[in-house]
Amino acid sequence: MKIFSVWSAKGGVGKSSLAVLLAEILACKGKRVGILDADLYGPSIGHMTGCLSRATVLKEKIRPILCEGKRVLSLVQFPVFQDLHSVRAPIANQILKSLSEEVDWGDTEVLLIDMPPGTGDVQLTLSQLFPFTGAFIVTTPQEITLAIVKKSLAFLRAARIPILGLVENMSYFIEPLSGERLEMFGPSSAKPFCHSEEIRFWGQIPLVSELAASLDQGKNLAGLAKRTCFAPLEEIAVEICKEIWDNSSSKKSTAWRVLDGRVVLSEGGFEKSLSGRSIQSRCPCADCRKRLPVLDSGVKVVSASRVGNDRLQFVFSTGCCHGIYALETLWKKAGVEK
Numbered sequence: 001m002k003i004f005s006v007w008s009a010k011g012g013v014g015k016s017s018l019a020v021l022l023a024e025i026l027a028c029k030g031k032r033v034g035i036l037d038a039d040l041y042g043p044s045i046g047h048m049t050g051c052l053s054r055a056t057v058l059k060e061k062i063r064p065i066l067c068e069g070k071r072v073l074s075l076v077q078f079p080v081f082q083d084l085h086s087v088r089a090p091i092a093n094q095i096l097k098s099l100s101e102e103v104d105w106g107d108t109e110v111l112l113i114d115m116p117p118g119t120g121d122v123q124l125t126l127s128q129l130f131p132f133t134g135a136f137i138v139t140t141p142q143e144i145t146l147a148i149v150k151k152s153l154a155f156l157r158a159a160r161i162p163i164l165g166l167v168e169n170m171s172y173f174i175e176p177l178s179g180e181r182l183e184m185f186g187p188s189s190a191k192p193f194c195h196s197e198e199i200r201f202w203g204q205i206p207l208v209s210e211l212a213a214s215l216d217q218g219k220n221l222a223g224l225a226k227r228t229c230f231a232p233l234e235e236i237a238v239e240i241c242k243e244i245w246d247n248s249s250s251k252k253s254t255a256w257r258v259l260d261g262r263v264v265l266s267e268g269g270f271e272k273s274l275s276g277r278s279i280q281s282r283c284p285c286a287d288c289r290k291r292l293p294v295l296d297s298g299v300k301v302v303s304a305s306r307v308g309n310d311r312l313q314f315v316f317s318t319g320c321c322h323g324i325y326a327l328e329t330l331w332k333k334a335g336v337e338k
């Protein structure tokens, strides 16, 4: 089972709605998908999917509720939590531990975890409990949101969770009568932001009033998921499928080793090596970017490890360990087009 987390730096950006829609799209593609509502302080996935019946326990394992092709687990399915309005951190951590160890997800292929907003204790616990394949970030066009997203990026990089990109929600609204496109929050700067942070920008999603209505009733999502305005989610779903099932990918056969502070990539008897400096010059972390003009040409790669299917993460002699590099990018950097 591959596990992906859906992040937002702050609340109210529509993260849970998009997580549910993404699950719907994956289910429509025939994938066995589960959603875990890890937002202890504002669980909403149960309502949005219409899965409000009590979670059952079988052979000492919690069984998520199966509804419309998706397995859903949310705290609202446990009567004991329904009247709970405050959860202290140690209790929250204990609950999350149970959710990571005591749930039987059956033959689920993809698990989406709807994260609580922010970068605190609960998020740290989750990142330690679940082996995430990657994280998606949901944001809105306000400047302030991007400032907080920066924190999430730093958090994810420190936790070594691959950042699979950012999607902007509520970017615009199409006025139904005039068809005019209204940007309620003003123009977006998400695209240049992603470019400077070297993360993928999946695109903009408009405010769709029917989505809120459908989610309130927990139904009719399949029809909505097909709308072209949700194309960025469709693309993310395709990428998730690729991450999981594309075993024929040639990227997988790349081997690597660290030799005299350089990284040696090899594939099918063909080898190329890259210096520490040339790799670190692409590191997106603030520290490296600050040092970029004076980056020491003697910087060495200390170690390398694989992240996900096709990325490498390095520890440099400067102490930085934040950059995650696609093998494809590294081959390109070494002058090999793949």
Ligand SMILES: [Zn+2]
Residues within 6 Å of the ligand: 283, 284, 285, 286, 287, 288, 289, 320, 321, 322, 323
């Ligand atoms: Zn760095």
